Amino acid sequence: MLDLATLSENLKRTRDEIKLKIHLGSKDLQEEWSELEQSWASFESRAQLDKSARDVSDAVKILGSELKDAYTRILKAL
Structure with missing residues (x-):
């Protein structure tokens, strides 16, 4: 398993990528994104x-x- 710092950086990078694309997603994805933000x-x-x-x-x-x-x-759904 990755160490926590590496995991955190990987998640942050993926999160930033999704934030740029999420406005094009479906309503279901937007709702899931809202939950993931919490x-x-x-x-x-x-x-x-x-x-x-x-x-x-x-x-x-x-x-x-x-x-x-x-x-x-x-990401796969986008």
Whole structure:
């Protein structure tokens, strides 16, 4: 599994790419994006806590993996 910093950077890059394309997507994708933005905020805040604690929690890794899968699904749909 990727380390948290690499995962975070990869997710951020994919997220930025999707933000540029999402306005062209369907309503369903826009709704899913809205939900993912809430998950992103949660992931980002937990990742920041992790940097200071140096203790990667399983929950953050799972959330990151779920975000990666969802971003991949949206990219394919666009």
